[in-house]
Amino acid sequence: MSNINLETVTAVQNMSGGEPILGHLMWFSVGKQLVKSDDLENLLDNTGIDKAFLPNPIRCADAFRRATKEVEQKKQDSLNVFKNYLVREVFSDPATVQRNIVVETVDQNGKRLDYEPNAAFMMLDKKKVHFSFSILDESTREMCHLAEEKFQVYKSHYSAQQVRVMVAKILNSLAPTPARPHGGIYFVPSTHTEGLEKLVKFVSSLENSEGFKVPLVNTYDNVKMVSKKLSDHLESLISECKSSEGLRKAQLKELIHQANMVIGDYKDYRDIVRSEEASFEEKIGKLKIEVARLIENMSD
Numbered sequence: 001m002s003n004i005n006l007e008t009v010t011a012v013q014n015m016s017g018g019e020p021i022l023g024h025l026m027w028f029s030v031g032k033q034l035v036k037s038d039d040l041e042n043l044l045d046n047t048g049i050d051k052a053f054l055p056n057p058i059r060c061a062d063a064f065r066r067a068t069k070e071v072e073q074k075k076q077d078s079l080n081v082f083k084n085y086l087v088r089e090v091f092s093d094p095a096t097v098q099r100n101i102v103v104e105t106v107d108q109n110g111k112r113l114d115y116e117p118n119a120a121f122m123m124l125d126k127k128k129v130h131f132s133f134s135i136l137d138e139s140t141r142e143m144c145h146l147a148e149e150k151f152q153v154y155k156s157h158y159s160a161q162q163v164r165v166m167v168a169k170i171l172n173s174l175a176p177t178p179a180r181p182h183g184g185i186y187f188v189p190s191t192h193t194e195g196l197e198k199l200v201k202f203v204s205s206l207e208n209s210e211g212f213k214v215p216l217v218n219t220y221d222n223v224k225m226v227s228k229k230l231s232d233h234l235e236s237l238i239s240e241c242k243s244s245e246g247l248r249k250a251q252l253k254e255l256i257h258q259a260n261m262v263i264g265d266y267k268d269y270r271d272i273v274r275s276e277e278a279s280f281e282e283k284i285g286k287l288k289i290e291v292a293r294l295i296e297n298m299s300d
Contacts, residue, residue: 022222022272023189024196024213025179026171030164031208034157047202053170055162060155061097064124064131065089067150068099071143080108085119085143097124101140120144129155163206170199175265177230187216187226189268227273234283237262241290252298259291 037058044051068087077083084104091098099122105114119137122144124130131151133144174195176186188196196213203211216222237259244255266284273280 020218021190021215022218022226023187023191024193024215025185026176026188026196026200026211026213027185028167028171028200028203028211029209030160030167030203030206033160033163033207033209034153035160035163035206036157040158040163043202043205047198047205049170049198049202053166053173055158055166058155058158060126060129061092061124063154064097064122064151065099066159067131067154068122068147070150071101071147073143075139077105081113082106082108083139085140087122088117095126097126098122101137101143103137103140122147124151167199167203170195170202172261174199175268177226177233177269179225179229181232187229188213189272191268223272223275226269227276230269230273231276231280231283234262234280234287238283238286238290241287241294244294249298252294256291256294256298259287263287263291 037054041051041054044054071085072087073085075083075085082105084106086102086104087099088102089097089099100118101120101122103114103116103119104112106112116137120133120135120140120143122131122133125132131148133148135141135144171186171188174188174192176188179185179187200211200213203209216226240255241259244252247255263284266280269280270277
């Protein structure tokens with residue numbers, strides 16, 4: 001499977017605007033950032049994107065776990081001795097979460113020399129959304145303060161990764177086909193131009209982020225390119241389904257969901273791949289069979 005050569009693609013309409021387009025090539029990047037939940041909701045409102053795409057509401061316990069995990073570190077204690085400051089969860093119930101900082105002393109080869117499981121205690125009161133800590137090893141004080149500071153931010157802000165996942169979900173609702181083997185550039189058929197315009201506007205309004213779309217003119221070469229990329233995508237999904245043995249249930253559900261979306265999206269490609277309709281109908285049929293097999297296996 002070869003990469004798409006964008007230099008050979010006619011990706012603009014002529015000046016008269018007389019040539020119809022097949023769709024758009026689209027790519028985006030979401031840079032490092034934290035986005036306040038209210039701000040993210042407002043950005044969706046401003047671009048006309050359904051707020052159903054918002055990430056799940058931020059749970060204080062998730063913010064607590066994220067903040068405490070991020071303060072883990074390794075320090076050199078002496079010439080050949082190191083201390084690993086790790087965070088371990090020791091208790092959780094509907095009202096409280098407790099995580100301890102443990103200190104693991106190791107030599108240069110990683111052999112454990114000492115272990116302190118209670119260097120510091122960090123607690124979350126879920127009902128009051130309150131972070132507290134107590135310290136037995138003074139060297140952990142700065143880590144506890146840093147974790148508390150991070151928690152105050154994370155309890156109301158989404159991470160860049162959560163935003164990337166959201167953008168990917170919005171893009172997946174636009175019947176995209178990867179234009180490169182490992183993603184990064186996608187073809188979106190013209191039936192979803194309005195939604196794509198909203199997505200590009202939304203991504204470009206985020207900090208350190210950008211989204212682009214380039215129209216793809218309806219030419220013979222471009223039709224062949226889109227057909228090949230759609231064919232590659234279908235074959236890849238069929239292969240994934242056939243080699244799904246050993247996947248966890250959650251992974252199987254995601255694979256089934258992805259395959260069903262592609263099957264449903266095929267209607268947006270029928271006019272583009274009309275000359276190879278029989279071949280594509282056969283591939284869609286094979287994919288449906290594989291999906292049915294996976295569903296049956298999950299119910300066993």
